[in-house]
Amino acid sequence: MHSVINNIIQSTEQRISQIKEEEEAKKNEYIDTDKRDIVSKINEKKSQNKVAVIAEVKPASPGKKLRDINPEDAAFIASEMERAGAVAISALTEPQFFHGSIGNLEAVRKKVMLPVLRKDFIINKLQFEEVRSDLILLIAGILEDHLEEMVDIAIEKGFEPLVEVHNENELEKALKTKARIIGINNRNLSTLEIDLDTTLKLIPVIKEFDRINGSHHIIISESGMHNADDIRKVIDAGADAVLVGTSIIKSGEIYAKTRELVNALD
Numbered sequence: 001m002h003s004v005i006n007n008i009i010q011s012t013e014q015r016i017s018q019i020k021e022e023e024e025a026k027k028n029e030y031i032d033t034d035k036r037d038i039v040s041k042i043n044e045k046k047s048q049n050k051v052a053v054i055a056e057v058k059p060a061s062p063g064k065k066l067r068d069i070n071p072e073d074a075a076f077i078a079s080e081m082e083r084a085g086a087v088a089i090s091a092l093t094e095p096q097f098f099h100g101s102i103g104n105l106e107a108v109r110k111k112v113m114l115p116v117l118r119k120d121f122i123i124n125k126l127q128f129e130e131v132r133s134d135l136i137l138l139i140a141g142i143l144e145d146h147l148e149e150m151v152d153i154a155i156e157k158g159f160e161p162l163v164e165v166h167n168e169n170e171l172e173k174a175l176k177t178k179a180r181i182i183g184i185n186n187r188n189l190s191t192l193e194i195d196l197d198t199t200l201k202l203i204p205v206i207k208e209f210d211r212i213n214g215s216h217h218i219i220i221s222e223s224g225m226h227n228a229d230d231i232r233k234v235i236d237a238g239a240d241a242v243l244v245g246t247s248i249i250k251s252g253e254i255y256a257k258t259r260e261l262v263n264a265l266d
């Protein structure tokens with residue numbers, strides 16, 4: 001793993017020890033009956049020949065600030081993304097390296113009707129108690145042998161797990177879990193290099209698994225997409241949806257850029 005990722009994990013462990021007591025006390029405090037289903041949103045968008053875009057409220061990448069985003073800004077940005085036709089919003093909650101916050105996620109989920117993905121480094125089940133979201137990211141390369149257990153707990157807690165993979169080994173583990181949504185991250189977490197061919201390489205493995213097992217996974221291509229050509233490349237290869245952060249936030253034109261990606265097949 002890249003040293004940046006190791007630093008993120010270390011700081012996440014510190015966060016967990018800080019939240020422990022507080023979150024234990026809060027356990028079961030919220031009963032959320034507001035179910036927002038991303039799968040039906042994706043299918044609806046595909047039936048319109050539009051691209052299912054999960055648009056990310058992303059204040060920064062490690063070492064690279066994109067935009068100051070407080071909860072009020074996060075809510076506004078998300079509503080522009082919704083207006084432009086995104087199928088879901090991804091909200092970063094990791095504070096130190098991505099400048100995200102729980103407050104941003106809460107403000108987004110209050111403002112929009114779309115499903116909201118919590119984007120963070122989830123390594124401990126206590127983190128499930130921190131905040132309600134519709135989907136939660138579980139990274140196979142980080143959770144390793146704990147992946148299956150964390151998927152089960154996420155489902156039990158009412159989250160839709162999005163299991164992120166980057167190679168065949170991680171994918172094999174992901175396909176053994178109950179997750180119905182697989183995110184193929186084009187960003188290698190060991191080198192931080194991006195290669196869209198990662199999606200093209202792994203999709204056939206998922207399709208073949210589904211053919212043999214009579215299952216159906218939703219496939220999301222994540223990271224490193226900047227324009228309609230990038231989007232078409234992964235959609236033509238069989239991705240059901242794309243997850244885009246940097247290029248939307250950096251454009252400064254949240255509505256127009258999201259719309260451009262949603263309409264990439266026109």
Ligand SMILES: O=C(O)c1ccccc1NCC(=O)[C@H](O)[C@H](O)COP(=O)(O)O
Pocket residue numbers: 004056058060061062185187189192222223224225243244245246247
């Ligand atoms: O964004 C990064 O630079 C990054 C570095 C290390 C680990 C994870 C990272 N990103 C998390 C993400 O999954 C992306 O924010 C998401 O896929 C959107 O990617 P992009 O469109 O390239 O911002």
